Amino acid sequence: MITLQENSQTSYQLPPQVIEPAWYQTARAILQPLENLDWHQKKYGDIFISRFLGLPSQVIISHPQAIQELFTADAKLFETGSGGRIVQPLLGSNSLVLLDGDRHLQQRKLLMPPFHGERMKAYGNSICEIATQVTSQWQIGQAFLARPSMQEISLKVILRTVFGLTEGERYQQIQRILIEMLDTFNQPLSAVFLFFSSLQKDLGTWSPWGKFIRRRKQLDELIYQEIRERRQQPESQGEDILSLLLSARDDNNQPMSDxxxxxxxxxxxxxxHETTAIALAWALYWIHYQPEVREKLLQELNSIDIANADPTTIAQLPYLNAVCSETLRIYPIVFFCLPRILQAPMQLMGYDLPKGMTISACIYSTHHRPDIYPEPERFRPERFLERQFSPYEFLPFGGGNRRCLGMAFALFEMKLVLTTILSHYSLELLEKAPLKPVRRGIVFTPAGGVRLMVKHKF
Ligand code: HEM
Structure with missing residues (x-):
């Protein structure tokens, strides 16, 4: 149970603290994140305190009870915005991820509808069309990397959803710059620029941070051009998110600023887009790493008339759903939920946490608990058919008031893209050794990008 304590003089019973120095914990978290988490979970258990350079102490939790207490607590108890410093240079301080309180709630309400229900379903045909168009470049006998290929699909999908853009010079430029910006974080070590603001120095065009901010400026210019044009042409408003935001008014009837x-x-x-692309690349890896999974999936897909099936029928297929869930369980794309900074003392799993402490729910460690997922290192979609997991046991999209806004959309997109690919191509996995996740900025991606080859086209 969680109690809000009035008296800040209370003596706290804190969770165990990791003994290694902060610099060592930081280096390991950046360079050997999996080993580091497995080791700490083994040594300290379900709840412990870690220290990272330049950040306040963090309570890391991976027990469903602690996660339930966190997700169901009064949202006013936490601040997330100031903990999201890492993404501020990229997203800006008005990003939903960095907002708290009423402003966060209002923005979520505004942004939620296009990613759910009928509005989302309307995008089903576009997703299949884009997947068909991008994969039509694949040649029989030619090797390709799944991650960049899936990124091309998910980027086109999000550009259509967010901006209503389908083609044109601006569309091409936004695509190119976004990919270049994300590629800055291709090497695990490049993530240090996000973690340490002291390294965020513009030392010219060739310096990593210099390159990053020049690209960001180019991207900003393209986005501002699009905003200006759309403001001047109200008749061009459509079903996309930019149109929705342009027509939104706050309590004082004021529109959003540029x-x-x-x-x-x-x-x-x-x-x-990058999150969904990585999830798709992992799914293609597992489906071809374990041929029996592909067989079962094809059997299920063949049981319906794919060519004429409604996208929502595809989204409801149970084994396809289990494959997507197991993909997101075994190597979640984001290892931690957004940090929650306590605005008042709180009790969590019987420990007393003081005001100012940061709580980070570890998705990866929770998904690797053998008491919930026997043989956690094994890819076994059937576990999702045998039992239902609670939102505190299975949380690839986080939870509570910060749960991923794009959860339904990402799952819908994953299922439609996988169906499009499997029903048109027979692929072969060219990776010989098992793949492990590596850091790419703040997400985790299959090392090397998953090499595949087209065997046949149907
Ligand atoms: C497989 C794909 C995806 C994964 C694994 C993923 C994962 C996550 C996670 C773990 C969080 C933090 C939740 C928390 O702290 O409780 C999050 C937040 C968020 N995600 Fe996703 N995400 C995905 C796709 C998307 C898509 C398609 C969108 C499109 C709009 C999106 C938009 C957001 C936003 C705006 C937030 C911040 C929510 C808030 O602060 O209220 N995500 N996501």
């Missing part, structure tokens, strides 16, 4: 619009659009672009 900077506010830019930050929200950047958030959707970044949060919404």
């Amino acid at each position: 900077v506010e619009l830019r930050d929200e659009l950047m958030t959707m672009l970044f949060a919404g």
Whole structure:
């Protein structure tokens, strides 16, 4: 149970603290994140305190009870915005990820509808069309990397959803610059620029941070051009998110400013496409790593008339759903939920946590608990058919008031893209050794990008 304590003089019973120095914990978290988490979970258990350079102490939790207490607590108890410093240079301070309180709630209400229900379903045909168009470049006998290929699909999908853009010079430029910006973080070590603001120095065109901010400026210019044009042409408003934001008014009947619009659009672009692309690349890896999974999936797909099936029918297929869930369980794309900074003392799993402490729910460690997922290192979609997991046991999209805005959309997209690919191509996995996740900025991606080859086209 969680209690809000009035008296800040209370003596706290804190969770165990990791004994290694902060610099060592930071280096390991950046360079050997999996080993580090497995080791700490083994040594300290379900709840412990870690220290990272330049950040306040963090309570890391991976027990469903602690996660339930966190997700169901009064949202006013936490602040997330100031903990999201890492993404601020990219997304801007008006990004949903960095907002708290009433402003966060209002923006979520505004942004939620296009990613759910009928509005989302309307995008089903576009997703299949884009997947068909991108994969039509694949040649029989030619090797390709799944991650960049899936990124091309998910980026086109999000550009259509967010901006209503389908083609044109601006569309091409936004695509190119976004990919270049994300590629800055291709090497695990490049993530240090996000973690340490002292390294965020513009030392010219060739320096990593210099390159990053020049690209960001180019991207900003393109986004501001689009915003200006759309403001001047109200008749061009459509079903996309930019149109929705342009017509939104606050309590004082004021529209969003250009900077506010830019930050929200950047958030959707970044949060919404690379994550889904990586999830798709992992799914293709597992489906071809374990041929029996592919067989079962094809059997299920063949049981319906794919060519004429409604996208929502595809989204409800149980084994396809289990494959997507197991993909997101075994190597979640984001290892931690957004940090929650306590605004008042709180009790969590019987420990007393003081005001100012940061709580980070570890998705990866929770998904690797053998008491919930026997043989956690094994890819076994059947576990999702045998039992239902609670939102505190299975949380690839986080939870509570910060749960991923794009959860339904990402799952819908994953299922439609996988169906499009499997029903048109027979692929072969060219990776010989088992793949492990590596850091790419703040997400985790299959090392090397998953090499595949087209065997046949149907
Ligand atoms: C497989 C794909 C995706 C994964 C694994 C993923 C994962 C996550 C996670 C773990 C969080 C933090 C939740 C928390 O702290 O409780 C989050 C937040 C968020 N995600 Fe996603 N995400 C995905 C796709 C998307 C898509 C398609 C969008 C499109 C809009 C999106 C937009 C967001 C936003 C805006 C937030 C911040 C929510 C808030 O602060 O209220 N994500 N996501």
